[in-house]
Amino acid sequence: MGVGWRIDSAGVDEVIARTDADARSLSSELGTVGATLEQVIGQLDDVVGAALRRFDERWHESAEAVDRRTVAVVETARAVVRDHLSTDEEMAGRFRRELGGDEATGSRFAPRVTP
């Protein structure tokens, strides 16, 4: 019952870096929307302005949640991959490096060292 563990650490770094950049852009746009909302509220009368303020508060909560979720997933991936790589180093000697594909899996869930 082998499981195919495979890690391309450079590739993982690249995906994380790209997602980080995308997440920063998303965060920036969320901030832009917040600032624009503030400007528009200033243009409105009290009644409509108050309604847009309430909407802004709900929007802000969603924006924060999205931001936090994105950071949490990326940080978790970093931690998991770091843990995986350290396990790899520890277990590297126990695998037959010359084999590829599923063959190199030593046990059911053992990480696999890729060349």
Next chain:
Amino acid sequence: MTRASVVGLREGGFLALDASAISDGAVDLRRAAGRVGDDGVQVSNGWRALTDVYQSPVAPGLVTAMEPVGQVASEMSGAMQTATVALDDYARAVSSLQVRHRSVTVDAGVFARAAAASPDWRIEPTLRAHQSSLQRSVATLESDFDDARQQCVAVLDGIVAPTVQTTGSFASPGQGPEGEGRPGDGWWDPRHLFTSSSLDAMSPAEVNAWWTSLSPAAQATYLTTSPQMIGGLDGIPAAVRDSANRSRLDRELARLTAERAAMGFFERNVSDRRRSDELNERIDAIASVRAVLDRGGRQLLHFDITGREVLAAVAIGDVDKARYVGILVGGLTTNVESGLAKMDSSAERLRVVAGTIGDVDASEIATVSWLAYAAPPEFPDAANPTFARAGEVGLRSFTQGLSASNEHAPSVARMTLGLHSYGTLVGTLATQTDDGEVDSIVAYGSPGIAKTLPDDVDRYWMRNDDDPIRLAVNSGWFKYQPCVADGWVELGTATAEVDGTELSEGEGHDYLGEGSTTLHNIAAVVMGLPEEMVLR
């Protein structure tokens, strides 16, 4: 009398608003919200590439965890678009009111001049009517302004901002520790992320419950990114395992074939020769699996090339829908490369005979060729229980997995182990402490068995008169043999006539030959029909 006193609009009404500025703000919001949606989708889509570079049981959970970001960002963008439409409508209404107000103001000027020229204008019917008309116009302007505001407020207050979970588990197969990671507890806790250790510790029934709790999208992600894990995981539905294992079969065959081709005709050294032999054996074994699958109507329930030998389990029929499941366990020297095709043919004969004896449709019966353990490769190895010890764990887990994924209740479904030769040791060991929902065992050509079996497992045995395994039995290779005192029922192997059909005597170490008494007996055990069995 001034125009303002005639028109009489309140301070701070629509006259103080800049409709163009509101409209411009709405445009800016719409553009920024669009970028939010695009960026969110980019985050999720880009993140999916993680499984291209990182394959582990954790990876699908990480990808799934990011999916809501794109979805929620899109919904947020949509919510903002709705808000900007409301603001646009409001700005247009204000602009319209301001235009109408200018008209009223001009009219008020006319009235004011006429009133100034007539000291008694208050009793002048025409001027009184004009004044009333102006007052109605002003009231309408104010009323329309209120309507526009209320309309805009109603829309804005009605927009539900999308939510995204930031606490709890993203894709946990089980419950997290009590009191941790539940919504509202604060930060999302990565400890609940699906981990290999948690999956490894789960029973097949728990695996089945975890799998069925996943969304179709999450299941598809796991199937795509971790086919080896899903295909080898007992408790996953058979059709899913089949799909996962088949997806790897041709890929591995192509990879190994390419490696062998790259080695060229001449091996450079001993290591090359060893690897070349190993590659040839593996390629032949995988090709054998492929050939059996090509017979049609098969499920590849196990496919593992991580060890020295290629291991596999192939079912005929659908093991999850069948009421009767017979699992054939191979014995001495049996392997995928040389034995699967023959075993599969035997399983097919068994299925046909079982259907005839039980008078049930073929879809009610599934038979499995279970070659998912490394059997002893040489005759003397049959005295070594180590191979059986290694195989019993996998067989027990396999039967538990089939029981968990079978659509029928355990009381309705019937599972039988057909144990051949050394496989009798594997099967009796596997059911010794936990029967794994096995209902009956039939041991044939056995060199010996595990002593104790659960009381609720029916047990039968046969041994052909000319079976060479008798040498091992007579030599006392194994301590325990089937006996009446332990509840074993001995079945016949000689020629017999059943319902007008002549059955032939079992020959040598073969028990599943066409038309044989032994095949008939094994089928009767699978169907749970003692009255159909030919006794010794």
